[in-house]
Amino acid sequence: xxxxxxxxxxxxxxxxxxxxxxxxxxxxxxxxxxxxxxxxxxxxxxxxxxxxxxxxxxxxxxxxxxxxxxxxxxxxxxxxxxxxxxxxxxxxxxxxxxxxxxxxxxxxxxxxxxxxxxxxxxxxxxxxxxxxxxxxxxxxxxxxxxxxx
Amino acid sequence: xxxxxxxxxxxxxxxxxxxxxxxxxxxxxxxxxxxxxxxxxxxxxxxxxxxxxxxxxxxxxxxxxxxxxxxxxxxxxxxxxxxxxxxxxxxxxxxxxxxxxxxxxxxxxxxxxxxxxxxxxxxxxxxxxxxxxxxxxxxxxxxxxxxxxxxxxxxxxxxxxxxxxxxxxxxxxxxxxxxxxxxxxxxxxxxxxxxxxxxxxxxxxxxxxxxxxxxxxxxxxxxxxxxxxxxxxxxxxxxxxxxxxxxxxxxxxxxxxxxxxxxxxxxxxxxxxxxxxxxxxxxxxxxxxxxxxxxxxxxxxxxxxxxxxxxxxxxxxxxxxxxxxxxxxxxxxxxxxxxxxxxxxxxxxxxxxxxxxxxxxxxxxxxxxxxxxxxxxxxxxxxxxxxxxxxxxxxxxxxxxxxxxxxxxxxxxxxxxxxxxxxxxxxx
Numbered sequence: 050x051x052x053x054x055x056x057x058x059x060x061x062x063x064x065x066x067x068x069x070x071x072x073x074x075x076x077x078x079x080x081x082x083x084x085x086x087x088x089x090x091x092x093x094x095x096x097x098x099x100x101x102x103x104x105x106x107x108x109x110x111x112x113x114x115x116x117x118x119x120x121x122x123x124x125x126x127x128x129x130x131x132x133x134x135x136x137x138x139x140x141x142x143x144x145x146x147x148x149x150x151x152x153x154x155x156x157x158x159x160x161x162x163x164x165x166x167x168x169x170x171x172x173x174x175x176x177x178x179x180x181x182x183x184x185x186x187x188x189x190x191x192x193x194x195x196x197x198x
Numbered sequence: 199x200x201x202x203x204x205x206x207x208x209x210x211x212x213x214x215x216x217x218x219x220x221x222x223x224x225x226x227x228x229x230x231x232x233x234x235x236x237x238x239x240x241x242x243x244x245x246x247x248x249x250x251x252x253x254x255x256x257x258x259x260x261x262x263x264x265x266x267x268x269x270x271x272x273x274x275x276x277x278x279x280x281x282x283x284x285x286x287x288x289x290x291x292x293x294x295x296x297x298x299x300x301x302x303x304x305x306x307x308x309x310x311x312x313x314x315x316x317x318x319x320x321x322x323x324x325x326x327x328x329x330x331x332x333x334x335x336x337x338x339x340x341x342x343x344x345x346x347x348x349x350x351x352x353x354x355x356x357x358x359x360x361x362x363x364x365x366x367x368x369x370x371x372x373x374x375x376x377x378x379x380x381x382x383x384x385x386x387x388x389x390x391x392x393x394x395x396x397x398x399x400x401x402x403x404x405x406x407x408x409x410x411x412x413x414x415x416x417x418x419x420x421x422x423x424x425x426x427x428x429x430x431x432x433x434x435x436x437x438x439x440x441x442x443x444x445x446x447x448x449x450x451x452x453x454x455x456x457x458x459x460x461x462x463x464x465x466x467x468x469x470x471x472x473x474x475x476x477x478x479x480x481x482x483x484x485x486x487x488x489x490x491x492x493x494x495x496x497x498x499x500x501x502x503x504x505x506x507x508x509x510x511x512x513x514x515x516x517x518x519x520x521x522x523x524x525x526x527x528x529x530x531x532x533x534x535x536x537x538x539x540x541x542x543x544x545x546x547x548x549x550x551x552x553x554x555x556x557x558x559x560x561x562x563x564x565x566x567x568x569x570x571x572x573x574x575x576x577x578x579x580x581x582x583x584x585x586x587x588x589x590x591x592x593x594x595x596x597x598x599x600x601x602x603x604x605x606x607x608x609x610x611x612x613x614x615x616x617x618x619x620x621x622x623x624x625x626x
Binding site for chain 1: 557558559560561564565568575576577584590591619620
């Protein structure tokens, strides 16, 4: 059963802020990887662009449209990605996925920064895929850079 | 103070003949709490709830009569066959068919359309022929035609929608050509609620010598259906949209058309004689019914049709239009709302589709769900409609005979909650 408390934890102010005024939104010049992901069931879409130098993500930007959860999640993700090593980014994606599946210790991981505000999504199983859409794009970026090595 | 409502306003001039509060007692699923609130089920275009009588019919069939049809000599098989064929005869009578041989049981509307596309299309379409569809169609009335077009080299053309969700019928004279072999159109739009003028379309299509298939998934449940008066050649519909079980539906087709069509699937039941290298086919409608059918579903669908018929499809439509009129009136109060479909409730059945300025449909659906209000958010399997209006998704509330004005008020209260979270001027 969902409650009003769960609803207010789902739609925290920081999430609404990212939804209304997304960070790092727009095209990335000189991107080294571009991944487009969509959720055909609901029509949410995201294009994540990153510039990787050596084994470091030096820049990340996105364009997209969709619900508050999918768009806030990718906005927060691009903030966290900047300056991360590839293996750190992979770790981050795993932590976030664990948090979505209800792992409380993952939710306390400070490296997730604003993304921790999305913990409430784990109580709304049908919305988890919204929060993970940007991370699906990130995993694709990481897979590609691994296969290029 | 507001002036009194003029008696000509759509919501004031009707006094619904049916009492939804009384009917609700027949539907067990409606009497439950969801997330701490009484359920307001406003997703009837997706599927409808089932009355006790339908549930009983399913159970009674399996408890007392369960046997395979048309095979056994024994008593149970006789009873099952009688119930199954009796149900077919009842459906045929209900839609005004010439006889039961014109009614083919299918899994639902989708399978019925696939049957016509594969069987009729496979033997009648060739390179350069045209099939006319509309932008309003559900994917189930687009994709089967794409598949057969690819196989035969036929071409698909589309009637466009106007700003208010009506078909651009003015385009028909130009789009219907000598190459047009068939037009397929929905009776009622699942995404917009628009009721299409099928008799008028049928006349134009037949003038060109083409055939007309009507996707009645949203039609038969909400609208009186008489295939003769509609003037179509095929009519496809589903049981679950009209309070019957899922997995059962029917295709009606004119006898001479069905007769000339090759089988859709092969198997038991649909044959007369099977030899090592060839077989002959059973007579209509069994030619199209390979394998053991959904007997219980067919039997229970008849009970749903009886239930609907007792209330009267006209009264159901009137009730839905009254709710739509009320909902539209209240939705128009929301600043920045975008409403889809014809503004006049008389042109539509029980569907309202809208988008809010600040909140995405999925967020709307989540918040409404926490209030116990079930609606649909998404593209409603009508991506061409979404593309036409340049949205990726809409919020859709769809009503049926058991819905009340109180439930529309619950929807509006839920939208207030959405506004207070997402509204740009809302509370922070």
